[in-house]
Amino acid sequence: MDTDDSRHRTGVDHDWQRELVEALLDSPTLQDRSARAMLEELIGEELGRRLHLREHPTRHLQFLELVRACEAADGGLPALAQVVSLLEGHSRTSDKVSELVHGRVAETAGPPPAPRPAALGSLPASRSPHSSPGAQDGALDFFVSYTAVDRAWAAWIAWQLEDAGHGVLVEEWDFVPGTQWPVGMERGVTQCARTIAVLSPDYLHSVYGRQEWQAVQAADPTGLARRLVPVMVARCRPEGLLASVVHIDLVGLPMERARERLLDGVGAARAGRAKPALPPRFPG
Structure with missing residues (x-):
């Protein structure tokens, strides 16, 4: 001590x-x-x-x-x-x-340099209202890993996260024409702070899904950084290393309850605790 x-x-x-x-x-x-x-x-x-x-x-x-x-x-x-x-x-x-x-x-830094006049045509383009809060400045909070069968769930999850102010990278919206798919996937698992694995029976059998969550888990093998956040959208039974990671369960929930549980879950993953705002009831 x-x-x-x-x-x-x-x-x-x-x-x-x-x-x-x-x-x-x-x-x-x-x-x-x-x-x-x-x-x-x-x-x-x-x-x-x-x-x-x-x-x-x-x-x-x-x-x-x-x-x-x-x-x-x-x-x-x-x-x-x-x-x-x-x-x-x-x-x-x-x-x-x-x-x-x-x-x-x-x-310790010196005085900032005086701003230089922008050359014609060099003014930054304004951000599209449909872009991710972090997609253009590199401050990405979540990469959504999913299989094609669960595309609707991935889009719903990504929307809720962005609506709550998080930066999100998701294939459905960000892999636009001209994008190199392998580069986008590598960016997702290496540059995003956390990866949402959309769990379903199809995801568990997906070769690419397995590569993505295993790459994230290899970078955080003890789970102390909570870089892998599984979100179960269809009842399934993860096996091996994935089974040991605590997941957010959305199966069977109505929309508002699912949104609340999703945001509470990712908030707890970021904070490292899930202490409630109100004291628990006396159990006696």
């Missing part, structure tokens, strides 16, 4: 470093050693190289070295904030880390 003495001995010279380390220490998710290892690994993936951090006897020292390594690396601090947000979802920790990182980046 970390002590006040151990914190003083670390010699943190900057207030923002101390605050950032304390924010990471307060994270329930990062109490676990495997979660901390995943944090370092995912940051390394964002940077394109491993961090090669030393083992330390306390979490405080480990996080301090991580923060210093991220500050020294080009793009390291934004990568730290992004990965913490991925592991934590929306939480006090992720909000605090993001606030500190943005403040530090703004503090």
Whole structure:
């Protein structure tokens, strides 16, 4: 267990470093050693190289070295904030880390260059009202993986997610003429924060569906980042590794109840908890 003495001995010279380390220490998710290892690994993936951090006897020292390594690396601090947000979802920790990182980046960056007049014809096109909130800026929250039989379900799920403000990539809408299908699929499973697997008997027998969910699960084998979110739309029995992933069950629900369960489920996947807004009734 970390002590006040151990914190003083670390010699943190900057207030923002101390605050950032304390924010990471307060994270329930990062109490676990495997979660901390995943944090370092995912940051390394964002940077394109491993961090090669030393083992330390306390979490405080480990996080301090991580923060210093991220500050020294080009793009390291934004990568730290992004990965913490991925592991934590929306939480006090992720909000605090993001606030500190943005403040530090703004503090160390020089003044922004003066805007240059746009050349004729170079003005950005306005976003179509039918486009995904994240499809054009890369901030994609969900990739919807499905088989052709469940196309209607995939479109309904994608619509509900976008209507709630999430960025969605779905073949039905985004693989337009001229798109290379394999590139789109790879983008879905590698660049979207999470993949919705639309579960049905047909999906379980789909070769391409299996390739997609297995690729996502391979990137998050412990499920700590909750990158694979199965949504069952027809009664089926997943087997093997897929059977171990908790799914959202929409089978037999009326539309409004199905929408509520879908959005509650993806919200819990992002946050890492499903604590209700109201206290439970006294059971006695």
